Amino acid sequence: MSERVSVFRKEHFNAAHRLYNAAWDDAANEKVFGKCALPNYHGHNYEMEVKITGEPDKETGYVIDLKSLSELIRREVVEKFDHKNLNLDTKEFRELNPTAENIVIVIYKLLRPHIDNKFDLQVRLYETPRNFVEYPVS
Amino acid sequence: MVYLTRVEHFNAAHKLYNPGWSKEKNDEVFGECANENWHGHNYDLFVTIKGEANGDTGFLFDVKKLSVIIKDHVLEKVDHKNLNLDVDFMKGKMCSSENLAVGIWDQLERHLPSHVQLHCVKLCETPRIYVEYFGKNGG
Numbered sequence: 482m483s484e485r486v487s488v489f490r491k492e493h494f495n496a497a498h499r500l501y502n503a504a505w506d507d508a509a510n511e512k513v514f515g516k517c518a519l520p521n522y523h524g525h526n527y528e529m530e531v532k533i534t535g536e537p538d539k540e541t542g543y544v545i546d547l548k549s550l551s552e553l554i555r556r557e558v559v560e561k562f563d564h565k566n567l568n569l570d571t572k573e574f575r576e577l578n579p580t581a582e583n584i585v586i587v588i589y590k591l592l593r594p595h596i597d598n599k600f601d602l603q604v605r606l607y608e609t610p611r612n613f614v615e616y617p618v619s
Numbered sequence: 620m621v622y623l624t625r626v627e628h629f630n631a632a633h634k635l636y637n638p639g640w641s642k643e644k645n646d647e648v649f650g651e652c653a654n655e656n657w658h659g660h661n662y663d664l665f666v667t668i669k670g671e672a673n674g675d676t677g678f679l680f681d682v683k684k685l686s687v688i689i690k691d692h693v694l695e696k697v698d699h700k701n702l703n704l705d706v707d708f709m710k711g712k713m714c715s716s717e718n719l720a721v722g723i724w725d726q727l728e729r730h731l732p733s734h735v736q737l738h739c740v741k742l743c744e745t746p747r748i749y750v751e752y753f754g755k756n757g758g
């Protein structure tokens with residue numbers, strides 16, 4: 482009998498960004514992105530919830546060791562983005578607009594290669610306590 | 620005496636960097652907060668006033684008016700801004716939460732009616748870090 486369980490690890494990082502489409506002029510950017518397009522950047526406390534789903538291991542009782550998951554998230558995500566300017570300091574968003582939607586997809590792709598294929602991975606990202614996104618869609 | 624608190628929030632970029640110091644010394648003191656290209660936060664702002672409730676309204680102060688004062692004199696200046704570059708009342712100051720709370724206090728105090736005293740500006744930089752300022756005479 483399958484007894485799949487989801488386990489979650491929360492991590493966070495603080496970063497500056499702006500929303501800007503370089504193919505548009507400033508007026509179009511301001512119209513679409515409003516104050517999020519302001520030239521001197523603004524910032525957020527981003528909170529991540531990383532969800533791993535699978536069957537608990539018979540010997541350990543763990544789906545995955547959450548300490549090792551924490552270390553993986555820190556190494557692959559937090560070290561890249563924490564106290565950085567997403568537009569200027571990260572190669573991931575040099576060409577990609579750092580919306581919450583794009584950031585959550587990037588985080589998923591950074592983590593997925595390091596997590597066994599027998600597990601499902603889902604990432605939720607809070608840009609503010611009131612705005613959050615999730616990928617992939619379940 | 621009654622205390623009344625209004626909670627607001629804003630998002631901003633900043634860095635901690637003393638231009639009078641070398642880059643090495645800034646890195647040593649402020650660590651990753653000194654990153655030259657900025658980082659940012661979701662700030663939560665708690666503004667507490669104190670006084671006596673009015674006999675006719677039951678209000679210390681119309682909290683909607685307090686919200687408008689905070690929006691006009693603080694949020695308009697800081698929300699989605701770069702605290703080091705864009706904010707007139709932080710010019711020439713270090714953009715720490717401590718200094719920002721004092722700056723916000725000074726913005727608000729002059730716009731409150733005389734029967735309302737500002738009691739505390741509490742500023743949360745992250746869910747785990749906050750400062751409180753109770754004015755020049757302390758709490």
